[in-house]
Amino acid sequence: MSDSLRTYHAVKGRVCQMLPESGPYLTANVSLMMTGLVRSRSVQQKDIAGEVPLRTQDRSFEQRQRRFLTNERVEVDALYAPFIRPFLQACQGHMIPIILDGSAAGYHCQMLMAAIGYQHRALPLAWLVRKGQKGHFPATDHLEVTKRAAQLVPEDTDVVLLGDGEFGNVPLARDATLRNWCFVFRVACNDTVWVDGEQITLSEFRVQPDDVLWLENVLWTGEQFGPVNVVVTWNEDEQAAMYLVTNFDLHQEALYWYDRRFWIEPMFRDEKSMGFNLQTSHLRDPKRMARLLLIVCLAYLWILFLGTLAVLSGAIRLISRADRRDCSLFSYGLRWLRRLLRLDLHIPVRFCPYRSLHLRPAGGVG
Structure with a gap:
């Protein structure tokens, strides 16, 4: 044979x-x-x-x-669910990190992936594909892929939603809050927060290497969403301050979980250059x-x-x-x-x- x-x-x-x-x-x-x-x-x-x-x-x-x-x-979601559920069930009793990220896939296509962080790597949970080579997905797509991921998560499971600067938006943070999920999102330095009634741009909060600044119970953006907490820390790779918005009570928790966001990058690498060469697909149609x-x-x-x-x-x-x-x-x-x-x-x-x-x-x- x-x-x-x-x-x-x-x-x-x-x-x-x-x-x-x-x-x-x-x-x-x-x-x-x-x-x-x-x-x-x-x-x-x-x-x-x-x-x-x-x-x-x-x-x-x-x-x-x-x-x-x-x-x-x-039907992609219905077919995939039986295969990923054992991994989610194995995580019951622990907080599950769901990582959001986007990447190129196919010819002029972009995929938005929600993945479960597991054992220092990420496992695909739900995804959607849109036309386009570069650029961020709209918040409506963030909400859609999060909704589909949430349908797979067992009830009464603690979840933390993680995302880089693309996902630092109020609609996604509000959705996570309504689901009783924790979240940690990176946000831009030109975002604003309200501290004691005063609107301040985040870039005004500066830190040095090894420093951490914790802004507690502030309101975020012109929508004054919150209260949320903000971590200002030093990004060694960028040699600049990094700003994280979270609903965790401690900055140590927020930093601990945000580090898990990077587990999705090896998954993309395995699916692409180190594995199945997904980047070479000539498919043009998102479906x-x-x-x-x-x-x-x-x-x-x-x-x-x-x-x-x-x-x-x-x-x-x-x-x-x-x-x-x-x-x-x-x-x-x-x-x-x-x-x-x-x-x-x-x-x-x-x-x-x-x-x-x-x-x-x-x-x-x-």
């Missing part, structure tokens, strides 16, 4: 278990596209077609991919790109599981240096899969934390 066919059978067996009510059209296409994506490490339709175990012409499967990506009955992201995110979760399994089992010494860890879990997962195929070993496909590893959610203790 070919490596491609073995991979497909392993993936399809698990996909069918996770989507028991979905028909063979959907489970077969998801499994085939995941197989081709992981084996080719490319989102290009011709590359995926070249790695699937089908006797038909490659161009036939390219057309099949296009039909899948244009199929309005392929098609959103469905392609479904395949990319499912493959990403699976490869992370394989990387975790390689570390847990000690197999990491067979694929990398034993004295230090040079690669991400994602890279270890890709290497471990290649070894399993080369040695004709069982290919595990799971979409959950490996419980025996006692993975600690971001910010957890123990």
